[in-house]
Amino acid sequence: MVNVLSCLLKRKVTADVLARDDEIEALGQEIRREVDAVFGGSLAIRELDTGSDNAAEIEINNLTNPHYDVERFGITFVASPRHADVLLVTGAVTHNMAAAAKKTYDAMPSPKFVVAVGDDACTGGIFAGSYAVLGGAEKIVPVDLKIPGNPPAPKEILAGLLALMRQAGKNR
């Protein structure tokens, strides 16, 4: 009771988070412009892991931390492929994930884009040729852009998304 009361009455805690990075800000402004021009104000991304070592997921997740906070630039991560413009594929495609990966792609509305994130998704990486994988993402879905890296840093993923939007804008 006392605890509840003290929680109600005490000063609310907030804290400034000092996390700004000029390079990211500049990149973000460019992304914002492309998102507005090409994707009507918001770019909806669905992440699909087909067999990564989880490092690429961590970096994609990091895009939402306060240092990057990409929602500011019009990028949102959506829970369903039915809401997505872009599919970010990470990892070599394993046999065990192939069917689910294909279904995820098929569930997306057109026009849709696929970006392979990380060496394994680009080419199969060190797992190319293994009994358990098909290879890179292009073995099951058409890939529009590849972002190499082991894994690519958040900044590189953002630069990749910018390149994708510019390419999409030109092809319209």
Place this chain on the structure above:
Amino acid sequence: MAAEERREKQAVRELLGAGALSERITEGCNGEWYLNVSEPEFLPLVTSLAARECALIGLFCTEHFSPGAPFSLLYVFEKKGILLVVVLDTAQSAPSIARLLPSACWPERECRDGFGIAFLGSFDERRLLLHETYPDDYHPLKKSIGNVPPTMKSSVEPSGEYPFRGVLGDGVYQIPVGPVHAGIIEPGHFRFSVIGEKIFNLEVRMFYKHRGVEKLAEGRLPVDVVRIAEAVSGDESVANTVAFCIAVEKIAGTHVPERAWALRTILMELERIGSHLGDQAGMLVDVAFPLGASQFAVIREEVFRMNVILTDSRFLRSMVVPGGISRDIRIEDLEALRQFVRQVRKRYRTGLKIVLSTASVIDRFSPTGVVRRSILRPLNITGPAARASGGNGDVRIDHPYGIYSQNPPSVRTLHDGDVLSRFTVRAAEILDSLDLIERLLNCLPEESVRVVFEAKDGYALSLVESARGQSLCWIWIRNGVVERYKVRTASYCNWLALEHAVQGEIVPDFPVINKSLNLSYAGTDL
């Protein structure tokens, strides 16, 4: 040293009891003991080891290990300070021990998939690694099967689909989730059987990411396997690589310089901090407390950036190599790390105070998702998850490697076993790791960080305490190349803790319980 060896041998003998068996033990390269047993000896021995409170921490198969035997099954038993590997040679079958030691259940299924070993009396004959589309009677880890993709089945009949354990009855319904989840997470399938809002049973189906890590290492030079060990699980790159390096270094008799060990330890503890911070931030997101989550996410990003300064890699990759570390770290970068540790400690404490004094967080964390102490040993639950449930195991203390014997961490044990306990144990470990890094920075020995590593033939078992707990690695080198690389990460064991922890909880609490166990799918599926 010799006295210690004798004492250890005595301890193993006591464990085995009087009789011929204890005379036959032989010592391995890394302080583990091997014992070859015949089939009639096997079950009585396992029964007595189970009765003497040994945990089965690993079970795997390898080919042509013992002369004249096609397959050998290696059962790794652990009891504080003692590691005993029971070797059972077989042509194609072995008795199942999963009823006696439940931690044998998944590994038995794994050996059946990989090598075609039949486990007699097993209660679970379903495939584990190989999902429905793999051909029948295909056992990819056999040497006679090349590392090339097999001809997969193009379609699967409904009768060939994976049979989940059906929980039936009035009012019980099933919620299938995955393999593709709503968030940015790895794939896996959760089958909930629910009554009303309460979870009656959860069955976890994994191995969607099975990418053939172990087979990939075979036939390669040990130095070339480092890259594969790093890919076992991205956020455990250092831990799994260190485990691999310890094994090959012990086989070769390589003496790694103290400075290399000090730097390796700093990297391992940085990795632990990064992993725990990400996990804590995730737990706070799952209970809708972004203020706390942001504090930790900010620090974590800074840890990643510090990692780049030190190693040019956000995941501390390409540093740990057999014989030491690949390059020394510059003195000014180490100084930057020292400053960083100091300011992070202060900010972390502030963040922690906010979180732990917020009623809405405590209300969601406690008493949610309890892992009972009684399941720890039978399932070999490990790491912070076990220490939050009254366990006191920590490889850094029980089987110290590198310089941990001179720098033992304190064991942070709590007893409630709920989400709050797991959060709090991690908080204490982050602060301990920061302290340890600072201590090591203050007394770094001046010497080279790498010695020449020359691979030798042999085999060794190594254990490492990753952020998630005990990580096991067994290497067999033959003709200078890797003949068998077995990895078993902490996540592989702890997935089963999740099945137990959610029973009786409501479905909306599942994400935070899952996050509080912080399991790696990649590290499980290999």
